[in-house]
Amino acid sequence: xxxxxxxxxxxxxxxxxxxxxxxxxxxxxxxxxxxxxxxxxxxxxxxxxxxxxxxxxxxxxxxxxxxxxxxxxxxxxxxxxxxxxxxxxxxxxxxxxxxxxxxxxxxxxxxxxxxxxxxxxxxxxxxxxxxxxxxxxxxxxxxxxxxxxxxxxxxxxxxxxxxxxxxxxxxxxxxxxxxxxxxxxxxxxxxxxxxxxxxxxxxxxxxxxxxxxxxxxxxxxxxxxxxxxxxxxxxxxxxxxxxxxxxxxxxxxxxxxxxxxxxxxxxxxxxxxxxxxxxxx
Numbered sequence: 001x002x003x004x005x006x007x008x009x010x011x012x013x014x015x016x017x018x019x020x021x022x023x024x025x026x027x028x029x030x031x032x033x034x035x036x037x038x039x040x041x042x043x044x045x046x047x048x049x050x051x052x053x054x055x056x057x058x059x060x061x062x063x064x065x066x067x068x069x070x071x072x073x074x075x076x077x078x079x080x081x082x083x084x085x086x087x088x089x090x091x092x093x094x095x096x097x098x099x100x101x102x103x104x105x106x107x108x109x110x111x112x113x114x115x116x117x118x119x120x121x122x123x124x125x126x127x128x129x130x131x132x133x134x135x136x137x138x139x140x141x142x143x144x145x146x147x148x149x150x151x152x153x154x155x156x157x158x159x160x161x162x163x164x165x166x167x168x169x170x171x172x173x174x175x176x177x178x179x180x181x182x183x184x185x186x187x188x189x190x191x192x193x194x195x196x197x198x199x200x201x202x203x204x205x206x207x208x209x210x211x212x213x214x215x216x217x218x219x220x221x222x223x224x225x226x227x228x229x230x231x232x233x234x235x236x237x238x239x240x241x242x243x244x245x246x247x248x249x250x251x252x253x254x255x256x257x258x259x260x261x262x263x264x265x266x267x268x269x270x271x272x273x274x275x276x277x278x279x280x281x
Contacts, residue, residue, distance in 0.1 A: 049089075062178050073170070123221065232245075
């Protein structure tokens with residue numbers, strides 16, 4: 001077992017000690033680590049046993065019709081993870097770590113050591129890493145401590161009841177089984193490493209009535225891409241709207257796996273398609 005160590009070094013890592021027998025509670029425990037880290041300004045982590053056979057999608061990828069196992073969705077982007085009972089789930093929240101590229105380097109170090117698929121994002125001033133499908137809890141914990149160069153780790157007991165509200169989100173069908181639809185126009189961009197984004201849009205009389213997004217990539221804040229696209233709903237898709245979207249992407253969102261230009265060029269392609277269709281009626 002070898003690990004690529006981070007150059008950052010952590011003097012003290014708080015490991016949440018929590019009982020999470022359901023898959024939705026395991027995912028919720030990761031977000032609970034974020035909440036504690038944001039309040040205390042100290043790194044927090046959780047390492048738990050995954051309880052069931054399942055596929056865990058990254059935040060942005062729509063569910064495929066042929067899945068034959070339980071479906072869950074995490075708050076970080078990236079590739080989907082096929083999970084088996086007894087594998088480990090790792091989540092770590094790192095205050096003041098806001099670079100997706102830097103977080104991905106740390107996540108890769110953990111995953112290279114313990115196994116698994118990783119996801120990264122940022123909440124405010126706090127970076128967040130998930131690693132799913134590590135070989136065992138014991139190995140995952142050791143790899144986490146080594147990858148982060150932790151000088152001292154301490155346990156903090158957290159009651160299971162604190163997970164209930166967060167777990168409700170991860171249990172909801174609307175969250176887990178997001179489905180992509182092809183609208184009036186569609187645009188896709190692909191990058192090396194299996195990263196991609198696809199956006200479709202639906203219009204009625206020149207007004208945007210719906211949009212859908214799917215893909216494998218990372219972004220931060222995690223749901224901001226949806227907020228940007230949602231600004232189109234009910235509006236005419238004109239050049240001022242394009243400018244506003246471009247400004248929002250530049251100022252408010254980080255991407256990794258794809259680029260901001262990939263996102264914007266896809267939106268421009270949709271604009272060209274919808275504009276031509278609207279004005280030539």
